[in-house]
Amino acid sequence: MKFAFGLKMDTLTIKMKKTPLIAAGMLCIAFFFNSCYYDSKEELFGTTACDTVDVTYATTILPILETSCLECHSEANAGVLGGSQILEGYDFLMDYVVAGDANASSFYNTVAWVSGYVEMPQGSDQLSDCKIAKIRAWINAGALNN
Amino acid sequence: MYRTFTFFVLMAISGLLSAQNTVYATETFRDTRIISGQSVETSIQGQAKFIISHRFGDIYEQNPFSLLYNFFGFNGGANMRIGLDYGITNWLTVGAGRSNLARTYDGFVKVKLLKQSTGDKNMPITLTLYSDISVITDTSDELLDPYFTGGIGFANQLLIARKFSDGFSLQLMPTHVHRNLVDLNSDPNDIFAVGIATKVRVAKNIDLTGEYFYTLPDQLPVGYDNCLSIGADFITKGHVFQLQFSNSPYLIPEHYIGKTQGSIYETVNGKPEFNIRFGFNITRTFKVAGRPYE
Numbered sequence: 170m171k172f173a174f175g176l177k178m179d180t181l182t183i184k185m186k187k188t189p190l191i192a193a194g195m196l197c198i199a200f201f202f203n204s205c206y207y208d209s210k211e212e213l214f215g216t217t218a219c220d221t222v223d224v225t226y227a228t229t230i231l232p233i234l235e236t237s238c239l240e241c242h243s244e245a246n247a248g249v250l251g252g253s254q255i256l257e258g259y260d261f262l263m264d265y266v267v268a269g270d271a272n273a274s275s276f277y278n279t280v281a282w283v284s285g286y287v288e289m290p291q292g293s294d295q296l297s298d299c300k301i302a303k304i305r306a307w308i309n310a311g312a313l314n315n
Numbered sequence: 316m317y318r319t320f321t322f323f324v325l326m327a328i329s330g331l332l333s334a335q336n337t338v339y340a341t342e343t344f345r346d347t348r349i350i351s352g353q354s355v356e357t358s359i360q361g362q363a364k365f366i367i368s369h370r371f372g373d374i375y376e377q378n379p380f381s382l383l384y385n386f387f388g389f390n391g392g393a394n395m396r397i398g399l400d401y402g403i404t405n406w407l408t409v410g411a412g413r414s415n416l417a418r419t420y421d422g423f424v425k426v427k428l429l430k431q432s433t434g435d436k437n438m439p440i441t442l443t444l445y446s447d448i449s450v451i452t453d454t455s456d457e458l459l460d461p462y463f464t465g466g467i468g469f470a471n472q473l474l475i476a477r478k479f480s481d482g483f484s485l486q487l488m489p490t491h492v493h494r495n496l497v498d499l500n501s502d503p504n505d506i507f508a509v510g511i512a513t514k515v516r517v518a519k520n521i522d523l524t525g526e527y528f529y530t531l532p533d534q535l536p537v538g539y540d541n542c543l544s545i546g547a548d549f550i551t552k553g554h555v556f557q558l559q560f561s562n563s564p565y566l567i568p569e570h571y572i573g574k575t576q577g578s579i580y581e582t583v584n585g586k587p588e589f590n591i592r593f594g595f596n597i598t599r600t601f602k603v604a605g606r607p608y609e
Contacts, residue, residue: 189403193424206464206495207504213462213496284588285376287385291392294417294453 219299221306225315226259229303234262237290237300259314268312271305280304340431343441343478344486346555347400347408347425348596349512350526350544351563351571355443355476355486357427358402361604366412368396370564370594388593394564401603414566421567423447431478445472449567465496468569472510482516490528492569499536506573507531508541514548522548524557528572540578542571557596564592 224230234242234256241250243257255261256276265276272278279289281301288295295301307313344354347364358364372391376382385391398412398421406427413420429442451466469492476486488510497504510528517523524546535541546559563575577590602608 190407193403193407193409205469205493206467208465208496209498209500209502209504210496211499284373284583284590285378285381287390288372288392292394292415293392 219302221302224303224307224310226307226313227315230262230307233296233300233304237293237296241291263312266308266312269309271308274308274312277301277304277308337432337434337436340441340478343431343476343484344514344524345522345548345550346557346596346598348557348598349486349514349524350546350557350559350596351542351561351566352488352510352512352526352528352568353425353443353445353472353474354512355427355441355474357406357408357425357443358400358600360402360405361602362402363601363603364400364402364410365599365601366396366398366400366596367598368398368566368594368596370394370561370566370592372564372592373589374591374593375589394566396566412567414570416564416570418452419449419567419570420452421447421449431476439477441474441476441478443474443476445474446470447567447569449569462496468492468494470568470572472568484514486510486512488512488528490568490572492572494569494573502536503534506534508572520550522550524548524559530572535573538576539573540575542575543579554598554600555596559594559596560591561594562590562592 238256239246241247242254243251244255244261247253247255247257254265256265262276265274267273275286277283278286280296281304282288282295290296296304342356344356347354347356347358348366348368371393372385372388374382374388376385394414394416396412396414398410400408400410402408408425409423410425411420411422424446426444427441428444429438429440431441432438447470449468449470450463451468453466471491473489474486475488476484478484490508490510492506492508494504494506508528508530510526512526513524515523526542526544526546528542530541540562542561542563542565544559544561544563546557546561549556549558562577562579563571565571565574577588579589579591581588581590
């Protein structure tokens with residue numbers, strides 16, 4: 170067996186048969202010596218204080234919907250992906266919100282993964298605690314279209 | 316006549332010889348997975364194993380009518396892992412996979428160090444080393460997003476198993492899990508746990524399995540729980556079909572240890588609550604190297 174530049178395989182002390190083994194060994198070593206960090210979000214990004222006072226539909230709720238919900242629950246996709254439940258636009262969203270009472274709103278209960286409700290967003294991790302707290306604050310403040 | 320006689324004599328001799336040799340325990344577990352966790356078994360040399368693992372949503376519903384509406388968690392959002400293992404040798408397996416929860420990629424190495432045997436070589440246990448690395452690539456966590464290494468986690472496991480009889484095997488799994496990024500300063504980056512798993516044969520082609528990972532005290536933040544699973548292995552022609560119930564949706568060690576939320580049964584505000592998810596593993600093997608199928 171020859172390499173492209175004509176070096177004979179026999180001249181190498183490593184036999185071809187052992188190369189997968191060596192590759193696997195190096196992979197093992199890479200696993201063990203891979204850079205290992207000891208970080209926390211609190212340390213890196215400051216106290217994860219959550220602002221639930223300055224919460225509005227346009228600046229808080231809409232961005233959350235756009236990143237995490239509307240992929241399936243837009244008017245265009247809801248029929249196929251979102252169980253025909255549309256969250257696009259304030260009026261549609263309010264079908265799942267009881268203004269002033271987050272615990273009675275299925276929108277809140279599904280994203281908060283309250284037991285007995287389907288866990289949304291489906292097939293993804295839960296929204297961050299801060300986002301859920303903001304949704305709760307917005308609903309409890311009357312779920313205004315502001 | 317003479318040839319047949321010689322044949323039987325040779326057979327008898329080889330039988331006597333092999334009786335003096337070492338007998339290795341086979342099929343301590345039916346597959347390389349027990350439920351969520353790994354078993355001591357490794358893939359056969361030259362064999363690729365395609366594994367689909369699936370965990371559905373919570374079965375429990377407050378409203379009994381929702382049980383059928385969500386079909387016992389079928390509509391509750393599932394975690395899936397598609398993986399491929401490859402046996403480089405009989406004692407060395409590498410594998411990789413992708414889970415849809417948190418968009419996680421993982422790769423692992425499994426090395427069988429000791430094989431349980433009787434006879435010339437007497438070894439009471441099978442010992443396998445498992446080590447993996449995984450990376451979360453979910454961009455919905457805006458804190459994790461600009462910081463790739465934050466999503467990386469590692470797990471190292473010592474799998475110690477003994478096959479007591481054809482019907483009963485037991486496995487201990489001291490586990491170390493490392494996550495590069497945790498939420499709070501008080502949360503540990505390193506978590507130590509001990510897992511225990513068992514296999515009990517109940518019928519010719521059915522085994523019951525159980526698995527529990529006990530996290531050593533003072534490591535889990537409030538709201539996080541240990542992972543408990545029970546399952547059944549159905550041996551069908553060509554593959555093993557594993558059905559299971561677990562309180563964890565996660566399928567790799569650095570997630571089911573340390574990220575599992577909610578134990579199987581708990582009371583929240585005085586009300587009973589169950590966290591049970593149905594799931595399955597299906598494996599299919601492909602011969603990549605070695606002799607062709609007959």
